[in-house]
Amino acid sequence: MKIIGITACTAGIAHTYIVAEKIQQAATEAGHECKIETQGTIGAQNELTPEDIKTADVVILAHDIAVGGVERFKGKPVVDIPISVAMKSPKSLIATIEKKLGKK
Structure with missing residues (x-):
């Protein structure tokens, strides 16, 4: 399965990047x-x-804050x-x- 996503925390510093890494590692x-876009204080990376x-x-x-560009995902299953x-x-x-999409 191919997983993509965006992370963004209130401060846009630590949690944005830590969570991106945790999701990528778990996937x-x-x-x-897996590829995760981060939207932090230095912009999208x-x-x-x-x-x-x-x-x-x-x-x-x-x-925990609004993320930009979500219209790009129209028609895709989104976990928010x-x-x-x-x-x-x-x-x-x-x-x-995996369970909800029936994919392993």
């Missing part, structure tokens, strides 16, 4: 491809390309959660997505 450990979006099976939006959920349980998040 990779579960055998999935690791930006998702149109090809990333086109080939994605699911989009994770882990945020507070950043704390992904911070505390990234493996559980990936397992839940």
Whole structure:
């Protein structure tokens, strides 16, 4: 499964990047491809390309503030959660997505 997403925390500093790393690590450990765009204080990094979006099976939006560019994901399954959920349980998040989408 190909997972893409965006992380953004209130301060736009630590949690934005920590959660991106945690999601990527949990997805990779579960055998999935994953790319996460961060929207922090220095702007968007690791930006998702149109090809990333086109080939994605699911989009994770882990945020505590408004994220930009969500219209790019029209027609894709989107998991929209507070950043704390992904911070505390990234493996559980990936397992839940696998179960709901029926993909391993």
